[in-house]
Amino acid sequence: MKIGFIGCGNMAGAIIGGLLDSGAYHKEDIIGADVYAPSREKTAKNFGIKVTDQNLEVVSLADIVVLSVKPQFVEEVIKDIRDHVREDQLFITIIPGKTLAWLNETFGKEMKIIRTMPNTPALVKEGMTGVCAGDKVTEEDLKKGLEVLNAFGRTVAIKEDLLDILTGVSGCGPAYCFLFIEALADAGVVGGLSRSQAYELAAQTLLGSAKLFLESGKHPGELKDMVCSPGGATIEGVRTLENMGFRSAVMEAVLASADKSRSL
Template identity: 55%
Template sequence: MKGTIGFIGCGNMAKAMLGGIIAENLTDRDALMASARSEQTVRLAAEQFGIRTTVDNREVATFADILILAVKPIYMEEVIREIRDDVDEDKVVVTLAPGKTLAWLKETFGKDVKLVRTMPNTPAAVGAGMTALCPSENVGEADLKTVTEIFSSFGEAEIVTENMIDVVTGVSGSSPAYVFMFIEALADAAVHDGMPRKQAYKFAAQTVLGSAKMVLETGKHPGELKDMVCSPGGTTIEAVRVLEKEGLRSAVMEAVKACIDKARGL
């Protein structure tokens, strides 16, 4: 892949992305640069990834052909105002922050910048992320392909329309937290009946991993896969009955809806 990639912000998501880019050999390490406010953060990033680092955001903005703003929504306006004079029409600016629309980003930059909104998730840290990409109209096919390659280096990436970005936040961006809660609950139940906790986490987590893989690889409807486990009068259908009685589906749907509404209000 040609061109340079810069990160403003070097938190967990940026590190996950850097790890994927380097593991997949998308570009040379000297074509990567990251900035952070803390000298310690950039020092640790330099040691971990062997890349250029700085505490000067404008230095990264000048350096990068693909500029990734890996900062929280509350800092986005401050960062854009700091770097916008260093961003020209040839650069592609990628954002990770929920709630910041393409229109808002363009207005804040004060010019017609090539933009790609994204919504990745934390499984990127283990090469199993899921990312939605939403480009502005002036992003060309070659630039979009490059950005897609970056995000595909640590998982799966798909193009979505902008009105779906907040939905993506609910269904994949934030949902690892819901899944972790489910795994913890499964393990707690096993511990309650005598299983050592470390072993309980392994049984629960591997089962969730395998179940997700079955959905992706078989192409079968999740309900069909559920029915395959539920023998007549058996243990599984008894557990499913209790989950339905206690409102598992409704609770999950309401949680995702609340997340989407919150994202739309940012």
């Protein structure tokens, strides 16, 4: 079973790294294509896989093809390869805004397509990926696709019309988390902590809090209340965040990102 990547950016690299680390694939089983030479060279250096500037070479060799190009380039890529794809090939797309209907129409026929939206924590094998399978995708196809996607984190099956809001929550969410880490750290520096100390404190606090939520099964409000002692420092901080519209700002950011995803 060979897997090919059209587009060798960061997300493709995360998937390739996950596949190799998991043992699901060996470097001889993977090929990548990218028109941008530095991306090809970086991928070959990091993973030792075969790389090319020819998309058709990937299509001719791979059983599973991952389309990981920017939305503005995908139509050109599909038109370049559509006369050479095989009906038994499985396509996995990492392209916001491009629906299954649009993809099938652009291919000129109904294909086996799994539409996904991963996020950048895939780079450290902690990704969160939304998955939506097309009508031609069989249970066996989906199993193969999930083996690829689970190599770098978790997956969740979702209706296609919810992929844009998922993009706003988990696809774009890491940027909001990094902004929060930066803000926490900046406050620590104002208070006298060194920059390195402040970043470590903020990042580990976010990591530990997320792990506590996932493993405890408790509602986030309950976990928040566990920290908020009556008349204490934490509830005073929460009160300040609420006064500044913290939750509303986050919600508006997610909804704005989802709207943008729909328009791509």
